[in-house]
Amino acid sequence: MSMDHLVRVVEKDYLKKEIPEIRPGDTVKLHLKVKEGNRERDQVFQGIVIAMRGSGLSKTITVRRIATGGIGVERIVPLHSPVLEKVEVVRKGKVRRAKLYYLRNVRGKIKIKERR
Amino acid sequence: MKMIIGRKVGMTQIFDENGRAVPVTVVKAGPCVVVQKKTPEVDGYAAVQLGFEEVPERKVNKPILGHFKKYGAKPMSILREFRVDNLDDFEVGKVIDVSVFEPGDVIDVTGWSKGRGYSGAMKRWGFQGGPKSHGSKFHRMLGSVGQHTEPAKILKGKKMAGQYGNERVTVRNLRVVKVDPENNLLVIKGGVPGARGGLLLIRSAKAPKIRKREE
Numbered sequence: 001m002s003m004d005h006l007v008r009v010v011e012k013d014y015l016k017k018e019i020p021e022i023r024p025g026d027t028v029k030l031h032l033k034v035k036e037g038n039r040e041r042d043q044v045f046q047g048i049v050i051a052m053r054g055s056g057l058s059k060t061i062t063v064r065r066i067a068t069g070g071i072g073v074e075r076i077v078p079l080h081s082p083v084l085e086k087v088e089v090v091r092k093g094k095v096r097r098a099k100l101y102y103l104r105n106v107r108g109k110i111k112i113k114e115r116r
Numbered sequence: 117m118k119m120i121i122g123r124k125v126g127m128t129q130i131f132d133e134n135g136r137a138v139p140v141t142v143v144k145a146g147p148c149v150v151v152q153k154k155t156p157e158v159d160g161y162a163a164v165q166l167g168f169e170e171v172p173e174r175k176v177n178k179p180i181l182g183h184f185k186k187y188g189a190k191p192m193s194i195l196r197e198f199r200v201d202n203l204d205d206f207e208v209g210k211v212i213d214v215s216v217f218e219p220g221d222v223i224d225v226t227g228w229s230k231g232r233g234y235s236g237a238m239k240r241w242g243f244q245g246g247p248k249s250h251g252s253k254f255h256r257m258l259g260s261v262g263q264h265t266e267p268a269k270i271l272k273g274k275k276m277a278g279q280y281g282n283e284r285v286t287v288r289n290l291r292v293v294k295v296d297p298e299n300n301l302l303v304i305k306g307g308v309p310g311a312r313g314g315l316l317l318i319r320s321a322k323a324p325k326i327r328k329r330e331e
Contacts (some may be wrong), residue, residue: 002297
């Protein structure tokens with residue numbers, strides 16, 4: 001047994017079973033558990049996936065959305081985090097690069113073609 | 117007093133009950149066999165000698181083989197001693213595996229740090245060095261090493277260039293996060309010394325300092 005395999009053995013218990021296929025450019029809806037004092041509630045964060053990094057248990061996505069007032073908000077979320085209750089792909093986008101950091105400088109409406 | 121010998125497998129992260137990512141090191145530890153007990157009467161101190169990683173007989177030399185035969189143990193590639201307070205807890209031939217530990221245990225981990233060879237003062241001690249340009253001819257040197265005619269020598273222990281790494285390092289008060297007896301794995305919060313595959317000696321913390329957990 002290779003050494004690396006043993007790390008996977010440990011990670012296995014923490015991996016989520018169902019994660020939809022997500023690619024940069026997709027619009028996703030994140031259902032996040034937020035703790036407010038003693039209460040727990042669901043928060044929905046919808047935006048465009050502008051980057052994905054890592055692999056296995058440490059895989060994260062960066063989701064960008066334009067909040068009220070035209071302020072860009074980005075969240076980096078570990079895909080396998082228990083805080084992330086559910087991910088939905090709202091729209092599949094067709095883009096030609098892996099990191100869409102250029103979207104931070106786009107003025108006006110962001111246009112991404114739909115992928116089928 | 118719990119102890120075990122292991123090898124570093126690698127690092128990853130897992131999520132705790134609050135959903136926070138915790139950096140962890142995976143260690144393949146044990147099973148170890150108590151080969152010999154060192155007693156104060158005979159040896160002058162109390163310790164147990166543990167063997168780790170069985171090897172075929174031809175891999176060990178004759179004097180060591182004789183040692184294993186004397187105590188009825190199978191030949192093993194690693195033999196290490198651990199000082200103990202109470203020898204009665206151990207018996208020659210007893211097998212120690214990771215199940216002696218449980219999540220939450222506070223442990224000290226000893227390993228051999230990554231060797232960096234003969235390194236300069238900047239790398240080894242974090243000295244600033246000099247400017248890279250603007251006519252400077254003083255780049256990565258360590259600067260002044262002493263005073264004047266008094267004391268007219270360099271004080272012992274002065275931080276200078278030299279062998280860096282490949283030394284025995286102990287990290288104290290680490291916490292066991294998970295134990296997997298099936299695969300002989302220990303999951304420890306935080307990092308441990310050395311490269312992947314490096315030998316580790318793991319024992320209950322000598323001076324446990326229980327940090328209060330933040331809520």
